[in-house]
Amino acid sequence: MFVLLLSIPLAFIYGVRRYGAKALLLFFAVTFVVSNFFEKLSISTGFPCGHHHYTGSPKLIDVPIFIHPVYFGLGYLCRQVANVLLDEADTRLSWRAGTGRRVNVVALPMTAAAIMTMFDLGSDSIASTVNHLWIWERGGGVFGVPCTNYLGWWLVTTGSSRSSPFTWPAAGHPCEAPGSMCRCSGFSSTQGSGSAPSRISRPHRATTSRMRPEPSGTNVISSRDTP
Template sequence: MSAATPRTIPAPTPTPRSRADRKPNLALWALTGLSLLTALLVPLVTGEASTRAALLLTIPFAFIHGIRRYGVRQLLTFFVVTFVVSNFFEDLSIITGFPFGDYHYTGAPKLLEVPIQIGPIYFGLGYLAWLTASALLDNADSRLGRAHGRTGTINLFALPALAAALMTMFDLGSDSISSTVSHVWIWEHGGGVFGVPYTNYLGWWFVTYLFFQIFALILARPGLNRGPQHTTGLRHGSLAQPALIYTGLGLASITYFTAAHTTRVTDATGVAWNTAALNETMMTINIFGLIVVGLLALTKIARGDTTRTTP
């Protein structure tokens, strides 16, 4: 070959997306946009937190996105694990006080002592926290276990621990509004976090870590964790969508500028809390908690950190 004749390497031909692939992706972006609008507009219009509505939207999103990313069998496994583990410990805590503390739910159809929607909400929110944590750890859910060397071994435990922390971070910025203000559930002995005991947050981390760890061990089994390539195409869903919704949840309870600032609420022990201070604190927690973490995950996705492969 002559030195003057350059060798040309043809560019790879992109694979066109089918109509069947575009429809679920459009549905996911529609749910993402609707979640963000709900988080922003409901507090502005009503002066009340939009947390419950935003959480319900995570359920269909998690089913559609999760089937595309993991397949039906693994996604249903995640649903069953989160539902069973969360309901077991919620019932246990209502009866015994462990691990969250002493509380009870008000109203709503229940499965034993827990409202029916609580298990699916753990699933939807858990899915967002899992993938946001995965983005922070450079697509860690695709590299779990010894088959991926030291990185895979670390990811196997670090990803569940971080995902559980992201779940707990959400609850820290919303539980006082849902319980002390809205009375969706009642803390029978109150607590220092505007009527919520610190044990609630320790319990949240413990319970969510358990179901994330179980799912990580399932994914790490030989033949199931297919490596980084299984999450790099639109066919398998985007990490940006769950990270955006997780970031939006940080806006759902920001009602400081719209809620009444002169009211007081009383918890089950008779302690009075100022709603202005409560809303301001929750807003601050969410701004420097969920929103910062979500933006960090989105930054890593935009930089391409989640698409790089390692030996």
């Protein structure tokens, strides 16, 4: 659990530098509401993750208060891993500018959710079956965890990632703002809608052509003598 809590400051530090404080706080609010709603829904009805209840810890509407920031921190880090795997997909998000950009709008949150579900696959049974942080009331086939938990986890995290401001095509990305110089991936964009970001080219120092010195008695051609 301590490792999971480390993801929270990492997400804040890296997220503010990449997207800005406003977008990151909005992402925190989205994950807070989504995680609490579906965790409470699962506790009450068994959908989408299965029947379970939490033990100990201060709770907010039957959900431990540490769950919400963990959803935020881990969700952000998994999203950034997905972003790397998809070659900076968050710089190419649009429903209107080409098939590849439309695919990214869906592929990025789905991939991030898959990575987060893989993490849950390795940690849920330890947290519940071994450490009893929560109890699965009907057990399950994955070391005491029901298989439906992982499907529900993927659906919930896909929804929260898709609802985040980082994947809103209308909001755009700092790299796609007209005339912007993106700090996060080395891209800049040109004026005009729908223009693809281009790599920033650094200015090169002017060089003068020089020729090796010729032996005495021969004519030396200088770059200044050339028309």
